[in-house]
Amino acid sequence: MIELVWIGSAYLMGLIASRLLFPPLVGYLIAGYALHASGFTTFTAIPHIADIGIELLLFTVGLKIKPRSLIRSEVLSVGGWHLLIVTAVSALMFFWLGKQITGGLVLGVSLAFSSTVLAIKVLEDNGELSSFHGRDVLSILILQDMIAIALLAFTDDHQPTPWALELLLIPFLRPVAYRLLEASRNAELRLLLGVTMALAGGVFAEHLDISADIGALLTGIMLGGHSKTEDIAHKLWGLKELFLVAFFLQIGLNNLPTQQQALTALALLAWLPLQGGLFFFLFIVAGLRARTAFVSSLALTTYSEFALITTESVVNSSLLGPEWQPIISLAVAGSLAIAAPLNRYSHILFAWLEPVLTRFERKKRQPHLDRIPESLGAAEWLVVGMGRTGVSAYAALHAQEKRVVGLDADPTVVEIHLAQNRRVIYGDSEDTELWSGLPLDKVKGVILTLPQFSLRCSAVTQLRQRGFRGKIGTIGYYDDEQEELMRLGADFVIHPLIEAGNQMARQMLKIKNPDA
Incomplete structure (x- = not known):
């Protein structure tokens, strides 16, 4: 009781x-x-x-x-x-x-x-x-x-x-x-x-x-x-x-x-x-x-x-x-x-x-991880969120000899990727100052693989509000998520599991039937 x-x-x-x-x-x-x-x-x-x-x-x-x-x-x-x-x-x-x-x-x-x-x-x-x-x-x-x-x-x-x-x-x-x-x-x-x-x-x-x-x-x-x-x-x-x-x-x-x-x-x-x-x-x-x-x-x-x-x-x-x-x-x-x-x-x-x-804020600060990146170098593609999906997108672009850089909010993830010779920088996607100060002049497209739907919406919104005209691709797990992300300015939204099914079907069709 x-x-x-x-x-x-x-x-x-x-x-x-x-x-x-x-x-x-x-x-x-x-x-x-x-x-x-x-x-x-x-x-x-x-x-x-x-x-x-x-x-x-x-x-x-x-x-x-x-x-x-x-x-x-x-x-x-x-x-x-x-x-x-x-x-x-x-x-x-x-x-x-x-x-x-x-x-x-x-x-x-x-x-x-x-x-x-x-x-x-x-x-x-x-x-x-x-x-x-x-x-x-x-x-x-x-x-x-x-x-x-x-x-x-x-x-x-x-x-x-x-x-x-x-x-x-x-x-x-x-x-x-x-x-x-x-x-x-x-x-x-x-x-x-x-x-x-x-x-x-x-x-x-x-x-x-x-x-x-x-x-x-x-x-x-x-x-x-x-x-x-x-x-x-x-x-x-x-x-x-x-x-x-x-x-x-x-x-x-x-x-x-x-x-x-x-x-x-x-x-x-x-x-x-x-x-x-x-x-x-x-x-x-x-x-x-x-x-x-x-x-x-x-x-x-x-x-x-x-x-x-x-x-x-x-x-x-x-x-x-x-x-x-x-x-x-x-x-x-x-x-x-x-x-x-x-x-x-x-x-x-x-x-x-x-x-x-x-x-x-201190005007003259020593170099610190907690700062807005001043340059993305010659990168033309930006992958935000270096989890499994982000790493796959990074690898696919790199394999096609595209100039790509990754961004992640976990300092340890950044260190791991740097040790593997990937170009990855620290940045917190919830930081409004990041999106307003990030140098995107040379960037042709941004791929958002952030797990939280709210973060993806915020990133798309802030990118478009600052005048970014490049491509924005992201992920969505529900139909209403896809509609909202597209409304905010995303160029395309894919469902990871649906895309996995599509890739599996393509790979199966490429395999020759041994009895044929």
Whole structure:
């Protein structure tokens, strides 16, 4: 009965939120507070289910991580300076207010962390997890998680054992994991293997007194790189979404703040724009363009779910009063509810604010991947999106000795193609500045193989609006997609599966019948 109540409440409030153009997770947060106000309290299964959801989320993220492209100079500088500045400010504030300094300092550090769950979920929903800014955000989140482990050890007086170094053995298990994956030819078995490995990584990490989330992430990274990992991530998508509902519900189920506590939580929420502004400033100083800095900062402008754990620890250690638990709970929930819709429309928001934000860009920037290509050389054909379809189009043009260049938003994909002597440059198709600044004078045609329909529509629209008169070819999976793309200015639209059938028929007809 109780399961029906919390699942049904989550669905109802999620449906209302989606109808009001908010992400469903905003409804889940409200459902948690509504259930608490109705007399329901959290039960043992909810936190456990929430933990599983987070582990599955981080496991699927690990499947997509390419470690060599994860750590960047701006990550250490932006993440490190932001943490130091926020910690210093919080310490001064608690000293000025006459609060308990140690507990306030720990709380201030934890409030400098951003929500890993929300940021990754938003980036994944937007298809930006592999983009330049997506990797920077993910790297900063991992850096924060590493510091969070040490902070939690300090507040709990429970430090990781030296055996924690055994986590470094996980990458050496890759051959065994790959063999299991090859043996799991059934779709259900691959799904079970993914869940098993995510939970096994979490259990192993907990055994070493390390956060289970870190273990799940490392296990995903270990399994990543196999051709079938994308299939596992796809199958885990709906499952982890269901488990994550419990995470958002439990925030509201845990505590219901008083009026004074709610006002304090609102005061903490008022500080969020300053944290976001600090992130933006540090990204600009690191040499990033205004668009990248803005989108990255928006993804990081939340309070972390880790603050809930830290607050409980400092309260139990008598470093802060118990009234801080409902305050931080509401502040975290409020930050997630505010940030979720803003991140969904982050590119639209930047388009509105672009004239103001671009003024902060550094005039003389060092050569950086995050820049608009100044030249395409002698290229006459541009392929946007270097996945399987894009690579095939690139190879076909190159085979006919056409001058072609590829463009992709994943820095690692760019590096791989460059190593294979293909001419590929970095560029994010969602960047309006890219289409207005890309030198297309010599380009005769653009091929768009972007997976998201909205991105293809946006690219076609912006190309035609800037006056590009060359050919535009793209893909479409439904009749209405083809009609819309043609209306926007595409010269032709093909369905990949239909084209595959046509090619198969042509090849079959070319084969001579041995009995003829």
